[in-house]
Amino acid sequence: MSHPLLRLRGISKAFGPVTVLQNIDLDVEPGEVLGILGENGAGKSTLLKLISGVYQPTAGTIELDGQPFQSLDPIEARSCGVAMIPQEFNLVPSLRVYENVFLGQEIRRYGLLDRRTMRRRTVEILASLNVDLNPNLMIGKLSVAEKQMVEVARVLVNDARIVILDEPTTVLTDREVAVLFDVVRSLQSRGVAVLFISHKLKEVKELCHRLLILRDGRPVELCATADLTEEDMAYRMVGRELAQIYPDKGSTPGDCALEVQGLSVPGLISDISFRLHRGEVLGLAGLVGSGRTEVAEAIMGLQARVSGSIRIDGKPVSIRDPDAAHRHGLAYLSEDRQGKGLILNFNVMQNITALSLKRYVRGLIRHGAERRQAEHYQERLAIKAASLRNPVGLLSGGNQQKVYLAKLLDIHPRILLLDEPTRGIDINTKQQIYRLIRSLADEGNAVLVISSELEEIIGLADRALVMREGQIAAELTGDQINEQDIMLYAAGARHRDSGAPEPALN
Amino acid sequence: MSESRTFGSQLLSGLRRLPIDTSLLAPLLALLILLVVSSLASEFFLNTRNISNVLRQVSYTGIIAIGMTFVIIAGGIDLSVGSMLALVGVVLMYIVNAIADPVQAVIMGMLGAVLVGALFGLFNGILVTKGRIAAFVVTLASMSIFRSLALYFTDAGEITTRNPLFNNIGGGFFLGLPIPVWTFLAMAIVAHILLMHTAYGRHVCAVGSNAQVARYSGIRVQRVIMSTFVIAGVCVGVSAIMLASRLNSVSPSDAGYFYELDAIAAVVIGGTALAGGRGSIWGTVIGALILGIINNMLNLMGVSPYLQGLMKGAVILAAVLLQYRRNT
Structure with a gap:
């Protein structure tokens, strides 16, 4: 090989006066898995978008197979064999699985769509990924993990030579991650180069041959993965030693803040009962699709046909919509930050006050008071934004998440339901959010944390519930909150009548 | 070349800092x-x-x-506003003609027109919210219905008072300006305040930008959407009063x-995104003025009235193209 598959030389990218990427040199060989690490805002996403043709570099050259790679758009990049699987999927919800897999590259016969072949090929590809999925299902009905598999299948149809995976595991459970890794390895054995972006150092260590670490838009390290320990990686990413990621757990919980009894939503969850106490962080674990989100949504009045009873501070309440929930001191952070959490073209300020707007209205909105409050949160949560008047969509994922949290905090909730509170954000911001969650609990608030990351449940929760198939499979405390126990219950390998204690209910 | 570019960008960033959108x-x-x-082009224009x-x-x-x-x-x-104007106008004339006392007749007529407009809205x-039918379809149907009723009630004849x-x-x-102009200005000011400085206006933008986020934020999405149609109806009522009188x-x-079409064109030329989520009243006012002036100029210059539609279309396209450039 005279030249590598992909060669970057002196790549820089600036948006107006802001330089987000500086002087990147990189060679990628066929069959290589290259990890790209960096905090939010370090320039990872920008680098990927340059390679996949979404952005044009301000300076420098990109060569693919020795050919300069210019004036590309994502479609041309795709036809050159560069495929990106983004964090936010590009699937058409109203089309079926196989239609999405073959979108833009439909198989035709006599000029008409050859649905049968497309269906068959889709099943084959999905089967090679160990995924059992009906090719006729609408995308809108799939879980996040299933959607990702559809994206992967789409890339496989494409005969891509470079596949970019942007934070692919944040939305997956451990078992699904293992499946994904097998897929990556099989891509690699076919000579496909994989660029793998992740915040999870363990995964990078396990999967990648080489590593590119970015900090503030500059390359700080390009070396073989074997040369670095996870601590080294973290150190180089943040530029300082990371203290313990998880804060100390809390002391004895206080009174019961939220009591849920027999909560059911037909077809989604059944007979959910638990108590959430003041000063407590309760973890809610389970596989994707086990009904965790639906529990939170049912409590918030976001699901139809909910039965069961909810008590707040011992008093029965009836919650029909989120507005009522907010008035009872509840706040819910959705796992879908961009789809359900933030209005991306609203500015930071308008997003923060979206729930609490009433407080800023004296006939008209008092923009000054609104801005001061936003500044207060900007300082308290260390939100990095050029201006509070910038659309929140321009911020990095971690900063968006902080804005979302600020939005909840501004109604001074006493019970917080946080669904994947650290999805898709860097380790430094994660740590800040863990501290925030713990301090909220220490102030006497009750916090429910829904998470697919077992580590997070283990590190953060005082007590944990494990869900499986719409029901609570187990309640774990103390040392029981460990990876093995959680997985056994979540996967249904163990049931709670075989030794684990019943949830403490009357 | 590069100097002029830096000047341009400086000018642009300078303008951005001004307190206007x-x-x-x-x-x-x-x-x-x-x-x-x-x-x-015409000495009569500034007359x-x-x-x-x-x-x-x-x-x-x-x-x-x-x-x-x-x-x-x-x-x-809302495609129905033009037909709605005709039907509200007809109702208005009926009321004005039905009451003997001229003062009472005018007052009742005005109240009636606004009320009926609100009801049609x-x-x-x-239908859009409870019936879950696309706004385009609902108002396409009601456009036909309103016009038809207006024609039926009057037997297609003009009613006078x-x-x-x-x-x-x-x-x-x-103060030297026609009352409709003052009314337009007053309504624009009220609408601007409503849109930019009240919780309601914020909710309208939120719903148009991402209805799902709005719902999760406890905003009553359906009610907000319904209210915008009522506002449109009220505006039609006021316009009917101005035109009929x-x-x-x-x-x-x-x-x-x-x-x-003129109304939608004014909104689009004014920079409001047809996809929803953001927009401005002053933009709409400017858009309406642009359309009006183009019409007038073409008339003054003696351009065939048949070509005026072409100009209008060209301006709409130019406006949208400019917006597209700005957004990418």
Whole structure:
């Protein structure tokens, strides 16, 4: 090989006066898995978008197979064999699985769509990924993990030579991650180069041959993965030693803040009962699709046909919509930050006050008071934004998440339901959010944390519930909150009548 | 070359720091250019009487366009406004003619027109939200229904009034400007405040931008969408009052004909995104003025009326193209 598959030389990218990427040199060989690490805002996403043709570099050259790679758009990049699987999927919800897999590259016969072949090929590809999925299902009905598999299948149809995976595991459970890794390895054995972006150092260590670490838009390290320990990686990413990621757990919980009894939503969850106490962080674990989100949504009045009873501070309440929930001191952070959490073209300020707007209205909105409050949160949560008047969509994922949290905090909730509170954000911001969650609990608030990351449940929760198939499979405390126990219950390998204690209910 | 570019970018960033919405710059600039060109093209253009006439003409569709702005920002569209204007006009004339006392007749007529407009808007809004039918389809249907009813009630004939006071509204002047112009201005100010400085306006933008986020934020999405159609209906009611009282008559076949297109065009030229989520009242006002001035200029220059539609279309396309450039 005279030249590598992909060669970057002196790549820089600036948006107006802001330089987000500086002087990147990189060679990628066929069959290589290259990890790209960096905090939010370090320039990872920008680098990927340059390679996949979404952005044009301000300076420098990109060569693919020795050919300069210019004036590309994502479609041309795709036809050159560069495929990106983004964090936010590009699937058409109203089309079926196989239609999405073959979108833009439909198989035709006599000029008409050859649905049968497309269906068959889709099943084959999905089967090679160990995924059992009906090719006729609408995308809108799939879980996040299933959607990702559809994206992967789409890339496989494409005969891509470079596949970019942007934070692919944040939305997956451990078992699904293992499946994904097998897929990556099989891509690699076919000579496909994989660029793998992740915040999870363990995964990078396990999967990648080489590593590119970015900090503030500059390359700080390009070396073989074997040369670095996870601590080294973290150190180089943040530029300082990371203290313990998880804060100390809390002391004895206080009174019961939220009591849920027999909560059911037909077809989604059944007979959910638990108590959430003041000063407590309760973890809610389970596989994707086990009904965790639906529990939170049912409590918030976001699901139809909910039965069961909810008590707040011992008093029965009836919650029909989120507005009522907010008035009872509840706040819910959705796992879908961009789809359900933030209005991306609203500015930071308008997003923060979206729930609490009433407080800023004296006939008209008092923009000054609104801005001061936003500044207060900007300082308290260390939100990095050029201006509070910038659309929140321009911020990095971690900063968006902080804005979302600020939005909840501004109604001074006493019970917080946080669904994947650290999805898709860097380790430094994660740590800040863990501290925030713990301090909220220490102030006497009750916090429910829904998470697919077992580590997070283990590190953060005082007590944990494990869900499986719409029901609570187990309640774990103390040392029981460990990876093995959680997985056994979540996967249904163990049931709670075989030794684990019943949830403490009357 | 590079110097001029830095100057340009400096100018741009300087303008950005001004306390006006930058999205208004393009339409505002277009309006200014149009004013200059028009006054050079025809000596009659800057004539007080001509200006006053143009402004009055603009007011009728401009008032409707204000309501349309709310509907579009919330993610909808209202095609029925033109037909609604005719039907509300007919109802208005009936009321004015039915009451003997001229003062009472005018007052009741005005209240009636606004109320009936609001009801028609509510009708559209209920079908869109409770009926879960696309706004385009609902208002396409009601466009047909309203026009048909207006024609039926009047047997397709013009209705006139002999009320001696009625004409003082649409035909009257205040401080040298026609009453409809003042009304337009007042409604624009109120609408601007409503949109930019109240929780309601914030909710309208939120719903149009991402209805799901709005729902999760405890905003009553359906109610907000419905209310925008009611606002559009109220604006139609006011416009009907202005138009009918100016002419002292309503023609059920001509009144409001193609107003929906002029109103939507004004909104789009003003920089409001047709996809919803953001927009501005002043943009709409400027858009309406641009359309009115183009019409007037073409008339003054003796251009065939058949070609005026072409100009209007070209301006709409240019405006949208400019917006597209800005957003990418």
